[in-house]
Amino acid sequence: MNISELITAHETAVRMGSFFGVLILMAVWEVLAPRRASTVSKIVRWGNNLGLVVFNSVLLRLVFPTAAVGVTIFASEHSWGLLNYVQLPSVAAVAISIVVMDFVIYVQHILMHTIPALWRLHRVHHADLDYDFTTGVRFHPLEIIVSMLIKFSAILILGPPVIAVLMFEVILNAMSMFNHGNVKLPAFLDRNLRLLIVTPDMHRIHHSVEEDESNQNFGFNLSLWDRFFGTYRKQPRAGHEEMVVGIQNYRGLRDVTSIQGLLLLPFRNKPDELTVDHHKSP
Numbered sequence: 001m002n003i004s005e006l007i008t009a010h011e012t013a014v015r016m017g018s019f020f021g022v023l024i025l026m027a028v029w030e031v032l033a034p035r036r037a038s039t040v041s042k043i044v045r046w047g048n049n050l051g052l053v054v055f056n057s058v059l060l061r062l063v064f065p066t067a068a069v070g071v072t073i074f075a076s077e078h079s080w081g082l083l084n085y086v087q088l089p090s091v092a093a094v095a096i097s098i099v100v101m102d103f104v105i106y107v108q109h110i111l112m113h114t115i116p117a118l119w120r121l122h123r124v125h126h127a128d129l130d131y132d133f134t135t136g137v138r139f140h141p142l143e144i145i146v147s148m149l150i151k152f153s154a155i156l157i158l159g160p161p162v163i164a165v166l167m168f169e170v171i172l173n174a175m176s177m178f179n180h181g182n183v184k185l186p187a188f189l190d191r192n193l194r195l196l197i198v199t200p201d202m203h204r205i206h207h208s209v210e211e212d213e214s215n216q217n218f219g220f221n222l223s224l225w226d227r228f229f230g231t232y233r234k235q236p237r238a239g240h241e242e243m244v245v246g247i248q249n250y251r252g253l254r255d256v257t258s259i260q261g262l263l264l265l266p267f268r269n270k271p272d273e274l275t276v277d278h279h280k281s282p
Contacts, residue, residue: 011067011069011166014166014170015166015169015170015173018170018173018174019173019174022173022174022177022178023133023177026132026133026177026178026181026183027133029181029183030132030133030181030182030183033183033184034182034183035181035182035183035184035200035201035240035241036130036131036182036240036241037241038130038182039129039130040129040130040257044257045128045129045130045132045134045257046134048257048258048259048262049128049134049135049137049138050134050137051259052137052138052139052141052259052262053137053138055141055259056139056141056144059141059144059145060141060144060145060148063145064145064148067169068148068151068152068155068165068169069162069165069166069169071152071155071156072155072160072161072162072165073162075155075156075159076159076161076162079159080156080159081155081156081157081158081159081160082157082158082159083096083097083158083159083160083161084159085159090161093160093161093164094160094161094163094164094167097158097160097161097164097165097168098164098167098168098171099222100154100158100160101151101154101155101158101160101164101165101168102168102219102220102221102222102225103225104150104151104154105172105220105221106218106219106220106222106225106226108147108150109218109219109220110218110231112143113215113218118143118146120266120267121140121142121143121146121266122139122140122143123247123250123265123266124138124139124140124143124262124265124266125138125139125140125143126207126214126246126247127246127247127250127255127256127262127265128207128245128246128256129245129246129251129256129257130182130245131180131182131204131207131245132180132181132182133177133178133180133181133182134180135180135207136176136177136178136179136180136181137173137176137177138262140262140263140265140266141263142266171221172220172221175197175198175220175221176220178200179197179198179199179200179202179203179220180200180203180204181200182200183200184200184201184240185199185200185201190202194223195223196222196223196224197221197222197223198217198219198220198221198222198223198226201235201240202217202223203217203219203220204236204240204243204245205217205233205235205236205243206218207245207246208236208243208244208245209244209245209246209247209248210236210237210243210244213233213236213237213243215231216231216232216233217231217232217233218231250265255268
């Protein structure tokens with residue numbers, strides 16, 4: 001059994017094991033040492049946010065029977081993608097692939113905020129009234145489908161090694177839950193980790209109701225993109241304990257906490273969201 005076959009055979013186990021491992025770790029961490037006080041019942045939010053994950057997982061399996069790893073194997077077998085034409089050491093190819101795909105996610109995130117149709121989908125993620133690890137997995141199914149199509153396109157163009165894509169998928173899920181965590185890191189640790197990766201305090205600013213704060217800190221894993229492209233903000237004005245998260249015009253519990261409300265949210269309008277430019281004010 002070659003490496004591709006081995007990864008394919010165990011892909012689901014690796015992804016599910018890492019997902020639930022990080023999920024349990026973050027849930028325990030948040031209960032024992034929360035960064036902010038909750039404003040909505042955890043049972044309500046966790047139930048609906050995680051219920052949306054289950055719904056999305058079933059839908060994705062139906063729409064895309066072949067996941068990212070399968071697309072990667074297809075690209076490799078047909079010699080599609082830049083890295084299939086360049087001889088690089090395996091470690092270098094994996095590292096380059098992860099960094100490039102990380103950049104693609106950064107650009108995708110900015111597009112979600114700047115293209116009105118995409119913002120309609122992405123605001124399901126931002127409309128959460130609290131901020132914790134479940135926010136990191138709370139996405140509208142149509143956004144998930146768009147994200148998968150972008151990811152497939154990146155894989156076909158780049159031609160990354162299969163192991164790199166599996167590693168990236170694991171990192172993507174783990175870091176999304178980590179940097180959305182309602183946890184507090186010691187100041188010196190947060191400061192040093194930010195030199196390389198996105199921390200909870202860094203990304204929380206992106207979920208502020210304030211426009212100039214929510215249009216900053218788009219990275220999900222590597223922090224260098226925000227620093228390099230000028231979208232980095234160090235701290236929120238009101239401080240992390242007092243800052244308000246969510247979207248100013250979407251504060252109704254039924255709209256932003258129930259699965260039905262979340263699925264319908266992209267198709268609802270608020271008076272000042274009828275203009276094309278309002279997507280800049282998440």
